[in-house]
Amino acid sequence: MAPNETPLSGTEAPSKASFWYDPKVRGVLYQIGALLTVGLLAYYLMSNTLANLERQAIATGFGFLEKQASFEIGESLISYTAADTYFKALLVGALNTLLVSFIGVVITIILGTFIGIARLSTNWLVSRMAAIYIEVFQDIPVLLQLFFWYAFFYEMLPGPRQALNPMAGVFLCNRGLIFGVPAAHPAWQYMAIAFLAGCVAVYFIRRWARRRQDQTGQILPTGRVGAALLIGLPLITWWLAGAPTAMNIPALKGFNFKGGVSVSPEFAALLLGLVLYTAAFVAEVVRAGIQSVSKGQTEAAMSIGLRPGQVLNLVILPQALRVIIPPLTSQMLNLTKNSSLAVAIGYPDFVSVAGTAINQTGQAIEGVALIMMVYLIFSLSTSAFMNWYNKKMKLVER
Amino acid sequence: MKLARIMFVAALLTVFLCAGMATAGTLEDVKAKGYISVGVNEGLFGFSKPDEKGVWKGLDVDTARAISVAVFGAPDKIKFVPLTAKTRFTALQSGEIDVLTRNATRTLGRETALGLNFVQTNYYDGQGFLIPKSLGVKSAKELDGATVCVLPGTTTELNAADYFRANGMTMKPVVIESTPELAKAFFAGRCDCLTSDASQLAGTRAVAPNPDDYIILPEIISREPLGPAVRHGDDKWYDIVDFATKALIEAEYLGITSKNVDEMLKSTDPKIQRFLGVSAGNGKALGLDEKWAYNIVKMVGNYGEVFERNVGVNTPLKIERGLNALWTDGGLMYTPPFK
Numbered sequence: 007m008a009p010n011e012t013p014l015s016g017t018e019a020p021s022k023a024s025f026w027y028d029p030k031v032r033g034v035l036y037q038i039g040a041l042l043t044v045g046l047l048a049y050y051l052m053s054n055t056l057a058n059l060e061r062q063a064i065a066t067g068f069g070f071l072e073k074q075a076s077f078e079i080g081e082s083l084i085s086y087t088a089a090d091t092y093f094k095a096l097l098v099g100a101l102n103t104l105l106v107s108f109i110g111v112v113i114t115i116i117l118g119t120f121i122g123i124a125r126l127s128t129n130w131l132v133s134r135m136a137a138i139y140i141e142v143f144q145d146i147p148v149l150l151q152l153f154f155w156y157a158f159f160y161e162m163l164p165g166p167r168q169a170l171n172p173m174a175g176v177f178l179c180n181r182g183l184i185f186g187v188p189a190a191h192p193a194w195q196y197m198a199i200a201f202l203a204g205c206v207a208v209y210f211i212r213r214w215a216r217r218r219q220d221q222t223g224q225i226l227p228t229g230r231v232g233a234a235l236l237i238g239l240p241l242i243t244w245w246l247a248g249a250p251t252a253m254n255i256p257a258l259k260g261f262n263f264k265g266g267v268s269v270s271p272e273f274a275a276l277l278l279g280l281v282l283y284t285a286a287f288v289a290e291v292v293r294a295g296i297q298s299v300s301k302g303q304t305e306a307a308m309s310i311g312l313r314p315g316q317v318l319n320l321v322i323l324p325q326a327l328r329v330i331i332p333p334l335t336s337q338m339l340n341l342t343k344n345s346s347l348a349v350a351i352g353y354p355d356f357v358s359v360a361g362t363a364i365n366q367t368g369q370a371i372e373g374v375a376l377i378m379m380v381y382l383i384f385s386l387s388t389s390a391f392m393n394w395y396n397k398k399m400k401l402v403e404r
Numbered sequence: 405m406k407l408a409r410i411m412f413v414a415a416l417l418t419v420f421l422c423a424g425m426a427t428a429g430t431l432e433d434v435k436a437k438g439y440i441s442v443g444v445n446e447g448l449f450g451f452s453k454p455d456e457k458g459v460w461k462g463l464d465v466d467t468a469r470a471i472s473v474a475v476f477g478a479p480d481k482i483k484f485v486p487l488t489a490k491t492r493f494t495a496l497q498s499g500e501i502d503v504l505t506r507n508a509t510r511t512l513g514r515e516t517a518l519g520l521n522f523v524q525t526n527y528y529d530g531q532g533f534l535i536p537k538s539l540g541v542k543s544a545k546e547l548d549g550a551t552v553c554v555l556p557g558t559t560t561e562l563n564a565a566d567y568f569r570a571n572g573m574t575m576k577p578v579v580i581e582s583t584p585e586l587a588k589a590f591f592a593g594r595c596d597c598l599t600s601d602a603s604q605l606a607g608t609r610a611v612a613p614n615p616d617d618y619i620i621l622p623e624i625i626s627r628e629p630l631g632p633a634v635r636h637g638d639d640k641w642y643d644i645v646d647f648a649t650k651a652l653i654e655a656e657y658l659g660i661t662s663k664n665v666d667e668m669l670k671s672t673d674p675k676i677q678r679f680l681g682v683s684a685g686n687g688k689a690l691g692l693d694e695k696w697a698y699n700i701v702k703m704v705g706n707y708g709e710v711f712e713r714n715v716g717v718n719t720p721l722k723i724e725r726g727l728n729a730l731w732t733d734g735g736l737m738y739t740p741p742f743k
Contacts, residue, residue, distance in 0.1 A: 059519075061636075061637055062497065062519035062635060062636040062637055063516065063519050063636055064497065064517065064518065064519035064636075065516075065517040076562050076565055076566065077561050077562055077565050077577075078564075078565045078568075078575055078576070078577045079577070080576055080577050080578055080579065087569075088565040088566075088569055089569070153585075156589075157588070157592075160589055160592040160593065160594040161592050165593045180592065180593050180594055181551060181594075259549070260548060260549040260550075261539075261547075261549050261550045261551065261596045262549055262550075262551060262576070262596075264549075271594065272578070349556075349581050350580070350581060350582070350585070351580065351585075352578045352579050352580040352586075352589070354579065358556065358579065358581075361490050361556060361557060361581075362490075362556045362557055362561065362579070364490075364494075364557075365489070365490050365493065365556065365557030365558075366513075366557070366562065367513075367517065368493060368497075368513070368514070368517045368518035368519070369517075370494050370497070
């Protein structure tokens with residue numbers, strides 16, 4: 007390892023003699039060697055696995071996806087029966103995972119931001135409460151929290167025949183929260199389209215208003231106009247479509263409620279557990295982000311006459327977000343991955359459904375590969391989106 | 405650098421050693437490590453559950469003890485690996501356990517696609533429904549729209565779906581992986597009924613806060629022959645597990661119990677002499693000690709004793725022999741001659 011006086015590349019005419027001692031050549035050779043080793047190891051593991059499966063006559067391949075699943079799934083976003091294929095069963099599981107992760111992430115960010123800000127509050131009580139929340143929920147394993155909330159729901163709430171009825175059309179029992187929804191009518195689809203149209207309109211109006219502000223310095227009331235569009239357009243559509251008011255009210259029939267929409271205790275427990283746990287981490291991320299912006303920035307913004315809301319929106323948040331977004335991304339990924347704990351409390355997420363499929367077909371390797379693939383896709387797309395957002399939020403130097 | 409190289413070589417060696425180990429016979433592996441890894445239920449009263457002192461008890465556990473006695477001449481050379489319904493077959497396929505005695509149903513799919521072989525059935529069961537009396541349900545045909553608690557990855561999950569479909573009824577499953585957690589959710593009223601093998605339902609009811617509040621519906625909707633299972637491809641090990649299980653039944657058929665086994669050594673009946681190893685042959689054929697069957701009866705008992713002390717009418721489970729009586733008493737327990 008003694009440093010030799012080898013001629014550096016760049017100095018005149020390095021002697022060609024030492025092919026093996028050329029750092030570049032060596033670098034390439036090491037890379038090839040490493041790649042070959044990894045490749046060989048992978049090949050060995052693969053062929054060994056296949057040979058063993060063959061020897062024990064265990065079925066292989068993804069052909070089972072076409073076969074009839076023959077098992078029921080407790081809750082599903084799409085219509086599913088036991089007569090459908092494994093593929094559809096797995097799709098149901100994947101959608102359930104997406105549902106709980108998506109809603110979970112949205113609520114977590116909102117709750118986490120509130121608690122993070124509350125933690126910085128000058129009000130002693132508010133700040134202490136936020137600190138206690140963060141410490142308690144951060145420090146208890148999330149699986150334990152899930153068991154707690156699930157047991158809380160099924161132990162505390164009465165059976166369907168003694169369901170609580172806090173207001174007309176809403177029932178709360180150990181089968182879940184069941185509430186009435188407007189009965190099916192084409193008007194609801196038109197209203198959704200009208201809402202989307204409103205969103206597009208608001209986007210263009212805001213762009214136009216900003217450009218105008220750049221040119222003339224005039225600030226237009228885009229907030230009020232936008233709100234009016236977002237609420238007004240769907241309302242007008244509803245009125246034009248004949249103002250349907252029929253409701254689909256749940257009623258106790260046989261063992262359970264029929265009609266309406268129900269939120270199962272499994273879903274509620276999983277969502278609550280994941281949100282409360284992850285929000286504690288997000289709160290700390292938000293607090294760190296806000297504290298990273300020096301106090302001088304606030305004072306400078308105030309001194310040029312910005313209102314407190316504008317100080318937060320135009321000066322503090324854009325700088326804080328740069329610090330917040332990267333760790334926030336990893337918290338979002340954590341929540342998505344932790345949703346696989348659903349299997350412990352009976353929510354049919356992807357891991358739970360895939361687990362049943364593995365057991366019925368015996369194809370553990372394919373099943374686990376599918377699980378890894380689905381979580382990889384979820385995680386990579388979340389990362390990709392957040393990276394894009396992060397780039398957008400970067401400090402643009404002018 | 406040096407360290408990395410050493411670690412790499414060590415990793416390679418480990419891979420090759422593991423591959424080498426997997427090819428040796430299970431009997432040799434078991435003897436080399438000095439114990440049998442047995443997959444059992446993580447907690448099913450009467451079949452496999454640790455008692456208050458942490459000693460595993462139950463029908464499946466006693467079957468495992470019979471295998472341990474056959475191989476080692478002692479009933480406690482066992483490492484119990486508690487497994488959920490979902491992980492049990494993977495554990496056996498991967499070689500984590502040597503034998504599975506975990507109330508598993510023998511099916512065509514499991515014998516072929518899963519690469520397992522089931523030996524002698526040690527309990528003939530069938531699937532039923534456990535339901536609170538307060539619901540006033542008298543037959544499984546009235547269960548339309550019910551919420552059903554079920555374990556994942558079991559034949560029960562499929563049977564229930566099949567039964568409801570065949571009868572034009574709908575169900576809403578609540579699938580929880582751990583047996584005790586599932587029972588807790590059921591007792592708290594999360595589900596209208598719990599479906600599983602009738603023996604399991606009896607076991608679950610026995611640990612209910614108030615067992616008399618629950619009934620098992622009369623319909624038995626499936627056949628569930630439960631028995632130990634081993635991996636494909638090791639016939640010698642299969643024979644040992646199979647005949648250790650059969651020896652329990654054979655002993656009952658021959659009228660040999662843990663109490664009278666020593667007297668029976670003096671029996672002039674050639675069947676008994678062969679069974680107990682007084683006249684040699686069976687042990688050598690299996691690659692075991694000639695006293696293997698004698699030891700099983702002496703240390704574990706015969707099938708009747710095992711049944712009565714774990715699940716019989718004098719236990720909280722109160723299960724009749726029924727299908728599990730000897731064929732001479734109208735049951736299904738029948739073994740080939742031990743010669």
